[in-house]
Amino acid sequence: MTSPDKIAKIETFRVPPRWLFVRVETEQGIVGWGEGTLEGHTEAIEGAYKDLAERFIGWDSDQIQNIWQHAYRARFYRGGPVLMSALSGLDIALWDIKGKRLGVPVHQLLGGRVRDRVKVYGWIGGDRPSDVVAGAEARRAQGFTAVKMNGTDGIGWVDSPALLQQVVERVQGVRALGLDVGVDFHGRVHKGMARQLAKVLESVQPLFIEEPLLPTQPEEIADLAKLVSTPIALGERLYSRFDFRPYLERRAIDIAQPDVRGVLESAFGSR
Ligand SMILES: [Mg+2]
Structure with a gap:
């Protein structure tokens, strides 16, 4: 040896x-x-x-x-x-x-490759409506068929339904370009408003909503998953398979988003 x-x-x-x-x-x-x-x-x-x-x-x-x-x-x-x-x-x-x-x-x-191609989306930001359409057009010109955008910037614990409507319109604007859209809430939206936002967004059929609440809220996200048909994505702020466990047990998410820097190794193998 x-x-x-x-x-x-x-x-x-x-x-x-x-x-x-x-x-x-x-x-x-x-x-x-x-x-x-x-x-x-x-x-x-x-x-x-x-x-x-x-x-x-x-x-x-x-x-x-x-x-x-x-x-x-x-x-x-x-x-x-x-x-x-x-x-x-x-x-x-x-x-x-x-x-x-x-x-x-x-x-x-690690077992050999599984795919030769993988579908990707491009990030377009999304706090300001004008940026969203310009960003989406630029991504489309690059060949993307899907993008991800912010749900909303600041939103109060209890806020106007008009704000929620603006988010829907921004997503609609991007969908109108022929692009599929994922909407990232970044855990910024308080539970009461997140529930409403997730509900109204159903009408524009996002690919998924991401971090609709904070990654410390598996119970609340599980509740949300029962309320809406939109797939729920989460995981970039979970750092091990142990962190994912409560989400899987509660069937709270549809798309696990492990970040390779934080969690991938612990997802491999027999740990
Ligand atoms: Mg994110």
Whole structure:
């Protein structure tokens, strides 16, 4: 058996305006890259990587599971956006290294690719009505057939039905261009208004509504799922399969949106 190729270096690189990449190098000179971006919290992630570097330099770079388990479990605090984004980036880099060592794409190590093509949507913002149509036209010109937009900017705990109607009209404006539309509430809308907004939006048939409430509200989102026919999407602020659990148990969401930096590794394998 060959001797283990140990982790020699773990370094981070900021890429403005908001990305953070991690570069892992082994003693035999194999380099793997991962992403640990957590928008608006770059320094916190850099701090997390300092800790991960102290702990895992010298470990066998092939033991991805072992490293993941130790990083996740061997301290009192676990989970959450900072620790999981950093761990996910390290994990991606280690898979990159393993793929390079074995000379295969990482998907081959995870069961082989499933698709040759995947449908995507483009983000168009959406707080201001004029921006929405211009943004949607630009996306259409790029070849997109679907876009995602903000539901609404600020909205009071109890607010005018006219505001809700404006959201419907903005979505209608984009649908009129022949595009399908996902509407992201960003968890900004209080429950009473979110319920109404979700209800009135049904008439313009969004592809889905995203984070109709905060990701701390699985019960309330489950209630909402019973009220509307529109598929409910959520997951970019859930950081492990454990965080997804209450949503799945309550059948609260139709579309899980795991963010690769936070949750993907923990969704794989037998953890
Ligand atoms: Mg979102």
